[in-house]
Amino acid sequence: MSRNGNGRSPLVADRRRAAAPAKPRATKPARKSAPRPPRGPRGPLGWIAAFVRFVFRILWGFTWRVGAVSAMILAGVVFYFYTTLPPLEAMLDGRARGSVTLLDREDRVFAWRGESFGGQINAGKVSQHLHNAVVATEDKRFYWHLGISPRGIASAIRINLREGRGPLEGNGGSTITQQTAKLLCLGVPYDTAEWKSEAEYESDCRRGGLWRKIREVPYALALEAKYSKADILTIYLNRAYLGAGARGFEAAAQRYFGKSANQVDAAEAAMLAGLLKAPSYFAPTNNMQRARERAGVVIGLMQEQGYLTMAEAEAARQNPASLSEAAESQTGGYFADWVMSEGPDFLTSTTTEDVTMRTTLDQRLQAAAESALADVFAAKVREGSTAEAAVVVMSADGAVRAMVGGRKPQPPGSFNRATMAKRQTxxxxxxxxxxxxxxxxxxxxxxxxxxxxxxxxxxxxxxxxxxxxxxxxxxxxxxxxxxxxxxxxxxxxxxxxxxxxxxxxxxxxxxxxxxxxxxxxxxxxxESTLLEMTGAYAGILNGGSAVRPFGLIDLRLRGDDTPLIGQAGGIGERVISEESAQYLTYMMSRVIEEGTGQRARLPGREAAGKTGTTSAARDAWFLGFTADYVAGVWMGYDDNTPLSGVTGGGIPAEIWREVMIRVHEGLPARPLPMLIPEPRxxxxxxxxxxxxxxxxxxxxxxxxxxxxxxxxxxxxxxxxxxxxxxxxxxxxxx
CATH class of the missing domain: 3.40.710.10 (DD-peptidase/beta-lactamase superfamily)
Structure with missing residues (x-):
């Protein structure tokens, strides 16, 4: 660039390059709108489809909202039940009444009344066989569910429908947790103002139905949240009713086998677990064959689920459970019912405590009386006869040693012909x-x-x-x-x-x-009862003093050495002189030796007695005594139908003879206390x-x-x- 004279450079325009042509601006291709899905068919079908979609959206919206609300309500109910559940120890003994254990004259147990509770047991300490039998029988998925089993309920409904029942009738598909909830009555306490009896209360607790099932769910879930599986099973093992008045597996093991639930073997465990289905029906004291058949089913379930090997299952089948000696005897049921009435109700029939009663019963004499009655009826009375009989054996002081209130053993509380039937004498x-x-x-x-x-x-x-x-x-x-x-x-x-x-x-x-x-x-x-008449004859034997028959020696709370009640009965005031009683004994001895009661004669033993036959032979009696025991026999029909060919000197005298022969086995013959009069x-x-x-x-x-x-x-x-x-x-x- 040149400069001029002034020292300044001349202004010369800079050479500029030609600008490059501008690149065309990139533009995005126009977006093509996605093709709309083809509309449904137009016309009526389209309208219907649209309506269905609309309804579905409404239902779905309603359902999830209702489900959410229901879940919150369920959680609230579960939480409420959770807060009301007591400590585990308070849940184990659920009886509303106590038990009465009856001992014979040698202090051996012969009967139970009320509800016995053998003491608290733990699911982790009971016999492994018992633990496995209960789980295999009642709830094989017990350790895998959260308290309810939808699969089990669905299976139960299917079974019920297939067998012609309602969907919730019969098989309920309940888990052990749900069954425990029932045993706890869903937390509802017993109230005498609402239920007339404990039986009615329990029946209400056990009833089925849809509403009951719905109520079980939150309670079962609360149980699962509050307690461990072992705790829930412990509650179940302690509270389950297993027949014969036994509440809990410990009481049942003691009642049937005379041993603890910690010691039962596979066969015994199977029989106990089998009772859960129907306690009274399958009770071995009621029908041993039926109980063993049910136990066989349980053994099969245990084998199927791997709790028993094939060899162990077969051994259990070949060696089925047997009752203990006390349970098998089943003697003295009528006597037990009668002696319970000798104490106050609040310590016997309605007791809330566990009570022990010592009694006068002699089990050998009781068995002798029962077998003698059965044998004479089998030999002398036609098959199918509905005639009944009763027997009472007592000592001269009124202590009742045996009592048979009917030909066959009956459940507790049955009609006792020895004490309840008032008949002409x-x-x-x-x-x-x-x-x-x-x-x-x-x-x-x-x-x-x-x-x-x-x-x-x-x-x-x-x-x-x-x-x-x-x-x-x-x-x-x-x-x-x-x-x-x-x-x-x-x-x-x-x-x-x-x-x-x-x-x-x-x-x-x-x-x-x-x-x-x-x-x-x-x-x-x-009219009089056989017990009264036998007691009156005891007064003749003892020399003429009144007798009040008694069976209770003493009553005490279990574990307490001090009796609450003592003997209430025995010899009372004199009625006739001793000489008169001995003369009368002589006269009655002639009835057996030469008179109407000769069929009651005892070989090698002196006896005195009297026959009795009422108008139209509706009642036949024989009462008498030896130097050791007094016995009375009554025979007749419950509906007062006349007997056919029967008098007091016939079958009743033979029953009396058989009873007294067996009662006196092993006893030396003793002379009667009688005076022989001077002839006139x-x-x-x-x-x-x-x-x-x-x-x-x-x-x-x-x-x-x-x-x-x-x-x-x-x-x-x-x-x-x-x-x-x-x-x-x-x-x-x-």
Missing amino acids: GSAFKPFLYAAALDFGYSPADYVQDEPLTIDIPGSGPWSPQNYTRKYLGVITLTKALEESVNTSAVRISEAMGRDLVRAVATDFGVESSLADGPALALGAS LPPVMNADGSVMQDEYAQQPYYPDQRQQQAPAPSGGGGDLAERILQEVLGIFGN
């Missing part, structure tokens, strides 16, 4: 009127008339007692009259003594039932058949003299007795 009542005469001074050798007799009963008209044989013996001794069970003589004696006196003697001996007012009192028209000459008769009174006017046993001192019978009987004495050949003579 027939001629078995006659010893009491002879006791009155003997205590008044007459001798077994004194005489009484057996001739037709008619008594005018005010308001009823004439009444004429008849002898069973329809024959009359004339003038006979009191011994002969009792020996042959002569009715006319019995009525004469009763009327002479006075009915009030006869009633008083019978009542004082322990016949507590209401006694008849009319002259038929002498013939056993009154019969009265001298006038030509008209009357007693020649002058001949006997100075004799000490002249009846007219005694009648002046005797108490007047009830209902105007005093005048009647005097008329009988004076006008009908005389009642007594020496």
